[in-house]
Each structure stands twice: as structure tokens, then as C-alpha cells.
Amino acid sequence: MLGEHQKRLLLEIFENLPGISFLILARALEDQRLAGWVGAILAVCVCGLYARKILRPQPILLGINLFMVVITPLIELLALSGYRGAANVLIGNIDTLVLTSIFLIGVFLTCFSTKGFLTYETQCRKKTHLHSGLLLALCAVGIVWSLIVGQNDLISLVLPLMLLFEAQRFLRAAASDQQSHSHALLAGTVPLDTTAETLA
Structure with a gap:
């Protein structure tokens, strides 16, 4: 049975997957379309965990994952609508x-x-x-x-x-x-209760 810290670590690893998978697949397969769709699907899953409050977003990764959700469908939509030039600008x-x-x-x-x-x-x-x-x-x-x-x-x-x-x-x-440092300074200013001390 996984403990809380192990679950949190796995969730943090999963939050990183969309961006990492895109970079690895785009370089290994030289197929940005496949890499983009894999990243987009994983990003949708991560955003689902955000929405259900299972995973607290890391701000930098939140920007990456929201981007991954939007960019591939947008590029595909532009290409299918005849705006190949605009799609290529986004890809570039x-x-x-x-x-x-x-x-x-x-x-x-x-x-x-x-x-x-x-x-x-x-x-x-x-x-x-x-x-x-x-x-x-x-x-x-x-x-x-x-x-x-x-x-x-x-x-x-x-x-x-x-x-x-x-x-x-x-x-x-x-x-x-x-x-x-602030807590240490605060602790140093708390007076000792001398009345509570007893002689041996």
C-alpha cells in the first residue's frame, strides 16, 4: 500500500509527463504531430486531476499543461481549415x-x-x-x-x-x-516562566 508521500511523488511525476513525453517523442520519432497528441492527451488527464483537486498545480507546469491541451488541437484545426501557414507559424x-x-x-x-x-x-x-x-x-x-x-x-x-x-x-x-530565522528570534524573546521552576 502506497503512503501519502509516495502518492504525492507519483502525482508530481505524472504532472511532468505531458511536456517530457512531447520532448522525448518529438526528438526520438521526429513526429511532432504524434508527440503533440500524446502530450495533449496526457495534459488533459493532468488537468482532470487539477479540476478534481487531487493534484495541486505547480505554477510552471500548469502553464505547460494548459498549453499542451490547447496547442495541438488548434494546429490541427488551422491545418484542416486551410490555414496551413498559420499552423506552420505556431509549430515554428x-x-x-x-x-x-x-x-x-x-x-x-x-x-x-x-x-x-x-x-x-x-x-x-x-x-x-x-x-x-x-x-x-x-x-x-x-x-x-x-x-x-x-x-x-x-x-x-x-x-x-x-x-x-x-x-x-x-x-x-x-x-x-x-x-x-524569524521563528528563532521570536523564540529567543519569549520570557522563561521562572515560577514553574522547582528546586531539586
């Missing part, structure tokens, strides 16, 4: 569009969510906006980077995503350290 800018989706989700969460674009609590709303703003700025830089470096997805997409995830982890560690 997938990396930039993924990062743009993450950015827009981040802006929405920062404006309307308690935690903002973060996976952790901060000491105040101002700090939440600061950390979210830093991540959004990094994401914006990633969008510009993806436009400059071209279509090598390892450089134009994977690298910015790695930096974004690591920046989020770094800010979370900083917030945790600051909270621990």
Missing part, C-alpha cells in the same frame, strides 16, 4: 509559445492567487509579489532568449525552464531560511 514558435503560456499563467496567478506564481508561503503579500515578479522577469527573459537562439529546443526551451525551476527552488529556500 512552439518554444516561445510555451514560455509565453507560463508567463501569462504566472501573471494571472500573481494578480488573483494568494501564493502568486509560487509554490510556497511567504511572510507577507509584498514578498509574494516580489518573488513572483522575479520569476516573471526571468520568464520574460526566457521568451526573448527563445526568439533569439532559434529552434534548438534544448537551448531555447529546456535551458530557460531549468533556470526557472531552479530560481523557484532558490527563492523557496530563501523564504524558508528567513522564516526559520
Whole structure:
């Protein structure tokens, strides 16, 4: 029987599957259409877990998974409707569009969510906006980077995503350290109850 931590780990792995499966299949099979549909189906499953509140969305992965749900059907619809040129433009800018989706989700969460674009609590709303703003700025830089470096997805997409995830982890560690420090200072100011002490 799986414990709670094991279940959570499996859910987190599953949340990563749509994007990872797309990258692996697109490179291994050189078939973006198949990779896109596999990613889209997995993303629909993940979003179903979001909707049922079985899985709490990781903000960056939420942007990726919502993008995966929309992009492949949209490209297929454009192609079938005779707008092959527009479909090709989307295909040629997938990396930039993924990062743009993450950015827009981040802006929405920062404006309307308690935690903002973060996976952790901060000491105040101002700090939440600061950390979210830093991540959004990094994401914006990633969008510009993806436009400059071209279509090598390892450089134009994977690298910015790695930096974004690591920046989020770094800010979370900083917030945790600051909270621990504040708790330690608070504990040091609590007076001892000398009346409760007894002599041996």
C-alpha cells in the first residue's frame, strides 16, 4: 500500500509527463504531430486531476499543461481549415509559445492567487509579489532568449525552464531560511516562566 508521500511523488511525476513525453517523442520519432497528441492527451488527464483537486498545480507546469491541451488541437484545426501557414507559424514558435503560456499563467496567478506564481508561503503579500515578479522577469527573459537562439529546443526551451525551476527552488529556500530565522528570534524573546521552576 502506497503512503501519502509516495502518492504525492507519483502525482508530481505524472504532472511532468505531458511536456517530457512531447520532448522525448518529438526528438526520438521526429513526429511532432504524434508527440503533440500524446502530450495533449496526457495534459488533459493532468488537468482532470487539477479540476478534481487531487493534484495541486505547480505554477510552471500548469502553464505547460494548459498549453499542451490547447496547442495541438488548434494546429490541427488551422491545418484542416486551410490555414496551413498559420499552423506552420505556431509549430515554428512552439518554444516561445510555451514560455509565453507560463508567463501569462504566472501573471494571472500573481494578480488573483494568494501564493502568486509560487509554490510556497511567504511572510507577507509584498514578498509574494516580489518573488513572483522575479520569476516573471526571468520568464520574460526566457521568451526573448527563445526568439533569439532559434529552434534548438534544448537551448531555447529546456535551458530557460531549468533556470526557472531552479530560481523557484532558490527563492523557496530563501523564504524558508528567513522564516526559520524569524521563528528563532521570536523564540529567543519569549520570557522563561521562572515560577514553574522547582528546586531539586
